[in-house]
Amino acid sequence: MKIAPNTPNCNICLEAPNSIFRHLSKEERDELMFEKSCTFQRRSNIIYHEGNRINGFYCVSSGVIKLYKTGIDGKEQIIRFAQKNDIFGYRSVLSGEMACTTAKVITDATLCYISSNHLFKLVKTNPNFSIELMQLACRELGEANKFILDIAQKSVRERLAEVLLLLRETFDLEPDGTLKITLTREELSNIVGTATESVIRLLSEFKQDNLIDINGRKIRIINIKGLQKTGNVYDGH
C-alpha cells in the first residue's frame, strides 16, 4: 500500500522509545489516530505566532520546525527545534497561556495535530501518559535553565562552539559527517544570541583552527574535542 505524503506512518511516532505516546493502550492509539489530523507544511510556513491562542499541539512526523521568540527590535531568538517524533505547542496548551514562541517550518514537514480536548482526555485517563508529558516539560525546563547560564556567563565564541556541538548531537549527519540541517548565518546568530557578523567571523576562525569545515551553509564538525575545549563544554552536553 502506498502512503501519501500527508498520511504519515504514525506508528513510528507511537512506538519510538522516547515517544510520549508509548504508554497508550491499543484503544487509545486507535482513537488518537482517528482524532488527529495531518498536514503537510512547506518551508517558511508559520504554524502559529507568538501570542496566539492555540487549541492543540503538534507532533512532527518529518521535517524540522524552529521555535523562536521575537525581541523588541524584531530580532529572533531561537528557543529550540522540533524534528521527527518531537512535539511542540504542548506548553501553551497545558499551561493555558498564549503561545510563547512562533513556530516556523525550516524543512518541509508533515505534522500531526492533536486537539487540546483530546490531550486533556488522555492526561486525565492515563497516568503514565501524564508522567511522560511532565517529564518532557521538566527536561525541557532543565535545558532552558542550562541555556540561561550559558548565555549569561559564556562568551559568544564559547556559545557558538557549544551550539555547533549541540546541533551535531541533535540532527542527523550526512555520511561524511556534515550536518544535514542547513541554517543561515543569521539563524545561527539567533540561536547563539549574537550579531550575524560575529557568527560569520567566528565560523571563519573555527575553520582556520580546523575545528569545522564550511561549504556554504553546510557545516561539518571536524574536531569535537577542540570545540568542547573552546566552548568549555564538559559533560555530554
Added chain:
Amino acid sequence: MKIAPNTPNCNICLEAPNSIFRHLSKEERDELMFEKSCTFQRRSNIIYHEGNRINGFYCVSSGVIKLYKTGIDGKEQIIRFAQKNDIFGYRSVLSGEMACTTAKVITDATLCYISSNHLFKLVKTNPNFSIELMQLACRELGEANKFILDIAQKSVRERLAEVLLLLRETFDLEPDGTLKITLTREELSNIVGTATESVIRLLSEFKQDNLIDINGRKIRIINIKGLQKTGNVYDGH
C-alpha cells in the same frame, strides 16, 4: 494551641488559590500531612547542590530560597526564588535527572519535604493534581524562555530595570513600598547576569533618575512607569 516554628500550618499551602495541592481530597491531604516532614532551615543553609540526586521535593511554608546554577568561574546564576507556597526540587524528581540548581536559604525558612514516592503516588491517582503540576512546569518553562530572550537581547540596564520590577511583583512590600526581600548587590548581579560593579553603578543611576530609592540593601521602587520604560517592559511582565 501554640504552633511550634517547625510545625507550620500547612492548611495555607493546601488551600491557597494557586496551590498545586488544592485539588487533593480530604484523605489525600491527611495522608500528605502524615507523610511529609518539616524542617526549619536557617539563612545560608544549602538544601541541595546542583548535581545531587534528590528523592523528594520541597514546599516552602515560610522564608525564601534561591535556586541557582554555578558557572565555570564559580559565578552564580540565579534561576528563580521560591517563597511561601512555592515548591521546588520537583523538576529533578519528575524528570529523574540530577538537580540542575543549588537551593540555598536566603531568609530563614520552614520547609516541608515530600518524598518522590509520595509524589508519584499522587500523580498516578489524582489527574487534577497531575495537571496542576504540569501547568506549573509549563508556566515555569514559559518564564525561562522569556528570560532567555531578555538575557540574549537586552542590555544590562534594561535587564536590571526589569528584574527590579519583577522583584516588586514577586515579593511582599513593606508598608512604605520597600521590597521586603534584601539581596546583596552581588545577588542582584547574579539574577541579571552581569558584574557586581555594573549593578552598583546602575542602581546609583536609577536612584539619581528617581526611579528607585536605596537605603543599604533596602530598595524601594518609586517610578514603575519609568522603570518599565528603561527596561522596555510592555505587558505586566
Added chain:
DNA sequence: CGCTAATTTGAGTGACTTCAAGCACAGTGG
C-alpha cells in the same frame, strides 16, 4: 516561452564605537 534585467537575500570584510567587564583601591558598617 526562454532569456536577460532587475531585485532581493545572504555571506563576508573593514572601520569604528560602545557597553560592560575587570582591576585596583578606598571607604564603611554590622
Added chain:
DNA sequence: CCACTGTGCTTGAAGTCACTCAAATTAGCG
C-alpha cells in the same frame, strides 16, 4: 575586622554601520 559597597580607570569583546560580492529569485519583455 571582614564582607560588602562604591568609584575611577583601562581594556577588550562584541555590536553597529557601511559596503562589496555572489547567488538566487523574480520580473520584464521580445
